[in-house]
Amino acid sequence: MEDGDVDEVVAVWNAAGVSRPWNDPARDLAFARLHPHSTVLVGVTERIVATVMVGEDGHRGWVYYLAVDPERRREGFGRAMMAAAEGWLSQRGVWKLQLLIREENVAVQRFYEALGYRDVRTVCMQKVIG
Numbered sequence: 215m216e217d218g219d220v221d222e223v224v225a226v227w228n229a230a231g232v233s234r235p236w237n238d239p240a241r242d243l244a245f246a247r248l249h250p251h252s253t254v255l256v257g258v259t260e261r262i263v264a265t266v267m268v269g270e271d272g273h274r275g276w277v278y279y280l281a282v283d284p285e286r287r288r289e290g291f292g293r294a295m296m297a298a299a300e301g302w303l304s305q306r307g308v309w310k311l312q313l314l315i316r317e318e319n320v321a322v323q324r325f326y327e328a329l330g331y332r333d334v335r336t337v338c339m340q341k342v343i344g
């Protein structure tokens with residue numbers, strides 16, 4: 215994505231339901247684009263219709279904010295965005311990618327399974343430190 219894309223990216227996040235009121239999207243986007251360890255990729259037709267945030271922490275690759283405009287689902291954009299994220303990580307020498315799914319988001323598990331991901335039954339714990 216480019217600097218001028220913020221509003222369009224946030225619009226896709228809102229339409230796709232990946233935004234949460236306690237996360238500031240502009241802050242999330244700026245921080246992901248600040249350092250070379252992470253970035254935000256966009257899928258573009260006549261406008262932005264898909265997004266994924268991808269990064270690596272020195273050990274594993276992670277993706278966040280995979281989102282496809284609800285009007286453009288089941289056309290392969292989700293698969294293409296994940297392939298782009300995997301490619302971005304592979305180029306940096308990262309060999310494992312993991313991601314978090316909210317418990318209630320059952321449908322998306324089928325999507326990731328279709329792409330070769332498996333549930334590794336891990337509990338994620340979190341603390342806000344800043």
Ligand SMILES: CC(C)(COP(=O)(O)OP(=O)(O)OC[C@H]1O[C@@H](n2cnc3c(N)ncnc32)[C@H](O)[C@@H]1OP(=O)(O)O)[C@@H](O)C(=O)NCCC(=O)NCCS
Nearest residue numbers: 230280281282287288289290291292293321322324325328
């Ligand atoms: C999940 C999401 C990104 C998938 O995007 P998409 O562009 O519709 O996915 P694709 O068209 O690339 O689908 C690839 C394959 O995944 C599977 N799949 C996709 N959506 C699915 C669903 N709702 N239920 C079951 N399988 C699904 C299918 O096997 C599909 O292949 P097919 O269409 O040939 O059957 C999209 O539904 C989305 O934005 N969801 C809301 C946001 C979200 O939950 N993000 C992930 C947070 S962890």
